[in-house]
Amino acid sequence: MDGWLDEVRWNxxxxxxxxxxxxxxxxxxxxxxxxxxALAETARRGEAVYWSRSRGRLWRKGEESGHVQRVVELRxxxxxxxxxxxxxxxxxxxxxTGRARCFFRRLDGAAWVTTDTVIESPARIYGEP
Amino acid sequence: MDGWLDEVRWNxxxxxxxxxxxxxxxxxxxxxxxxxxALAETARRGEAVYWSRSRGRLWRKGEESGHVQRVVELRxxxxxxxxxxxxxxxxxxxxxTGRARCFFRRLDGAAWVTTDTVIESPARIYGEP
Numbered sequence: 001m002d003g004w005l006d007e008v009r010w011n012x013x014x015x016x017x018x019x020x021x022x023x024x025x026x027x028x029x030x031x032x033x034x035x036x037x038a039l040a041e042t043a044r045r046g047e048a049v050y051w052s053r054s055r056g057r058l059w060r061k062g063e064e065s066g067h068v069q070r071v072v073e074l075r076x077x078x079x080x081x082x083x084x085x086x087x088x089x090x091x092x093x094x095x096x097t098g099r100a101r102c103f104f105r106r107l108d109g110a111a112w113v114t115t116d117t118v119i120e121s122p123a124r125i126y127g128e129p
Numbered sequence: 130m131d132g133w134l135d136e137v138r139w140n141x142x143x144x145x146x147x148x149x150x151x152x153x154x155x156x157x158x159x160x161x162x163x164x165x166x167a168l169a170e171t172a173r174r175g176e177a178v179y180w181s182r183s184r185g186r187l188w189r190k191g192e193e194s195g196h197v198q199r200v201v202e203l204r205x206x207x208x209x210x211x212x213x214x215x216x217x218x219x220x221x222x223x224x225x226t227g228r229a230r231c232f233f234r235r236l237d238g239a240a241w242v243t244t245d246t247v248i249e250s251p252a253r254i255y256g257e258p
Binding site: 002003004007017019021025026027028030031043073074075076077078079081082084095096097099102103104105106107110111112 | 132150154225234
């Protein structure tokens with residue numbers, strides 16, 4: 001039953017890149033990583049679960065912020081080392097900075113310019129420390 | 130003038146992930162990698178240049194196939210380790226298998242199912258050996 005997980009080409013760290021895309025708007029929201037357990041959990045729950053490289057543990061997207069990603073579709077690329085998740089983004093906020101997406105900087109000449117506004121402040125999302 | 134390249138968080142191999150998205154349809158086409166030179170070249174030429182990890186050299190997308198990607202927009206994510214390219218895909222084919230995109234397999238229950246048809250055979254794209 002887990003044969004589909006064996007078709008993924010996990011890297012040396014046992015990870016695969018995962019792109020989350022808003023299923024309705026088509027906007028690319030974020031890039032994260034998954035290990036085998038994260039991908040299995042994502043499929044089982046129908047909500048995105050990533051592997052947090054910084055925290056070294058499974059990261060149920062939205063576990064703190066509430067900004068869960070309901071999975072509409074999971075896709076695998078030709079060489080098996082990238083996953084595409086088409087999702088419904090709760091709250092319309094994917095980024096920990098409180099923006100809709102993580103790709104909020106656009107190259108303008110020789111400078112990255114912030115184009116997207118903060119929808120909700122991180123302090124409000126995560127609670128004041 | 131190259132300060133914008135320093136804002137990218139290159140990994141231990143000096144690489145960053147790069148997602149190519151069709152600017153018109155919003156379809157996510159492929160995931161590849163860039164080193165500093167590839168990103169600088171991409172910005173200078175206005176066409177996607179990646180770092181081929183398998184070949185160990187710069188890869189001007191379309192150099193063999195003709196399926197170049199004209200860059201409409203370059204974006205950087207919040208933690209600086211992923212690039213998003215919104216592109217115009219020449220020939221409407223991004224994948225070396227002759228399909229529009231590399232993400233042509235969809236998870237259906239416990240199996241990856243190929244959903245996208247081959248537009249042009251690799252033999253025709255790359256020439257018979």
